[in-house]
Amino acid sequence: MTVVQSDFVSVRERAAALGQPLPEGLVFLPENFEKSERGDEMQFRGEATTVTKILRQAGLPVARLGPDDQIAFIHNRSHDWALPVIFIGAELMKQSPDMVGMVIDLIRDYVIGQFRGTSDKKIKTEIVIEDRARKTYRKFTYEGDPAGLDELGRLIKRLKR
Amino acid sequence: MTAPFDVIDAYNRLLQEIEPLLFVARDSSLQRAGGEALRAFVDRADQVRLAAMMERDEEGANHLLAFRSAARALAFEMDMYLLLKADKPEEAWNALIQAQGELGAAARAHRSFDHLEPKAQNLRELERTLFPPQIFMSAGMIVREQRCSICNDSYEKCDHIAGRPYMGRFCSVLLQQVSLDHVAIVDDPADRLCRVTSFKVPGGIRNRMTWAVVPDGDAEAKEGSLEAIVATANAEDAGEEVRPAA
Numbered sequence: 294m295t296v297v298q299s300d301f302v303s304v305r306e307r308a309a310a311l312g313q314p315l316p317e318g319l320v321f322l323p324e325n326f327e328k329s330e331r332g333d334e335m336q337f338r339g340e341a342t343t344v345t346k347i348l349r350q351a352g353l354p355v356a357r358l359g360p361d362d363q364i365a366f367i368h369n370r371s372h373d374w375a376l377p378v379i380f381i382g383a384e385l386m387k388q389s390p391d392m393v394g395m396v397i398d399l400i401r402d403y404v405i406g407q408f409r410g411t412s413d414k415k416i417k418t419e420i421v422i423e424d425r426a427r428k429t430y431r432k433f434t435y436e437g438d439p440a441g442l443d444e445l446g447r448l449i450k451r452l453k454r
Numbered sequence: 455m456t457a458p459f460d461v462i463d464a465y466n467r468l469l470q471e472i473e474p475l476l477f478v479a480r481d482s483s484l485q486r487a488g489g490e491a492l493r494a495f496v497d498r499a500d501q502v503r504l505a506a507m508m509e510r511d512e513e514g515a516n517h518l519l520a521f522r523s524a525a526r527a528l529a530f531e532m533d534m535y536l537l538l539k540a541d542k543p544e545e546a547w548n549a550l551i552q553a554q555g556e557l558g559a560a561a562r563a564h565r566s567f568d569h570l571e572p573k574a575q576n577l578r579e580l581e582r583t584l585f586p587p588q589i590f591m592s593a594g595m596i597v598r599e600q601r602c603s604i605c606n607d608s609y610e611k612c613d614h615i616a617g618r619p620y621m622g623r624f625c626s627v628l629l630q631q632v633s634l635d636h637v638a639i640v641d642d643p644a645d646r647l648c649r650v651t652s653f654k655v656p657g658g659i660r661n662r663m664t665w666a667v668v669p670d671g672d673a674e675a676k677e678g679s680l681e682a683i684v685a686t687a688n689a690e691d692a693g694e695e696v697r698p699a700a
Binding site: 336339342343346347350361365366367368369370374403406407408409410411412413415 | 560571598616
């Protein structure tokens with residue numbers, strides 16, 4: 294299991310450069326977010342739809358960047374399960390400090406349910422957190438078994454302090 | 455509610471007969487008979503599952519889906535031993551991967567099959583003990599339309615969740631308007647049926663599973679070039695299936 298932290302582009306500036314309003318709440322970012330030219334088709338990991346449904350059914354605010362009629366889905370078969378990049382803005386982190394934990398719990402429970410009766414399954418998850426005071430964006434990339442996702446939650450929680 | 459008690463009893467009796475046969479050294483005729491008995495059970499479980507679906511008995515239908523998947527897992531495992539003994543290791547590999555997929559499906563279909571982790575580990579171990587190391591492939595596909603296999607509506611709009619059972623059937627995402635984006639060699643593929651099958655060597659093509667070299671019909675092929683399975687049409691264990699647009 295590994296969790297890698299790295300700097301990420303300014304989500305707000307990048308969304309503005311793409312001419313896309315940044316929705317409130319949890320936002321799924323397209324795979325080509327950092328490279329896309331304005332007007333390009335937004336490409337989301339295929340799992341984005343399923344995860345959106347799971348989070349919405351649990352009452353969490355979640356949206357996708359970009360207009361619904363200009364998106365495509367990337368179905369990569371390179372991992373057992375790979376989650377689309379999730380952006381959590383500073384305001385949401387402040388208003389709902391338990392949001393990250395809730396998201397991770399829901400994702401973990403779904404993936405564990407999906408992998409029931411199998412072994413050695415691996416997942417990949419990326420979460421981008423905004424720190425408005427420092428004007429920074431940190432990306433946390435988790436790769437490992439679903440049960441280890443708790444560690445990702447703990448690391449992000451530590452960042453908030 | 456449909457009470458599948460007769461199916462439970464039949465499955466348990468069948469399991470007692472089948473489990474001693476799940477070794478490569480066992481008699482092939484006994485294994486073939488065991489495979490036939492498992493398939494007959496699957497047919498019977500399917501009939502009862504359809505009846506439960508007609509009665510709108512979701513609990514019973516999902517339970518029967520689990521029995522169906524578990525019996526199919528055993529049947530595929532039995533096939534694997536028979537195919538190995540018939541000198542058909544590539545087909546045997548496919549049977550093993552299908553057995554793993556069905557076992558996972560059984561566990562997802564109903565909570566009463568939640569105890570299959572040790573069996574799953576055993577099947578995964580067979581990959582390493584019975585077969586040589588594989589080089590796996592992964593295809594990246596761009597998909598413009600996703601439909602739900604349960605309601606046939608846009609998967610974006612409906613409430614069904616891929617991989618979960620609904621009234622005796624799994625929800626899967628039907629991928630339409632698909633184009634290939636890239637192909638890559640990976641360590642952990644979602645679909646272990648996707649693998650390098652052969653590569654060019656002096657004098658012919660070497661099969662990566664058997665290591666045998668057969669004469670090459672393609673004189674133009676460069677040494678080191680390879681053949682691989684990069685995608686399969688049906689990947690229900692991953693909750694998605696590639697289907698041509700209607």
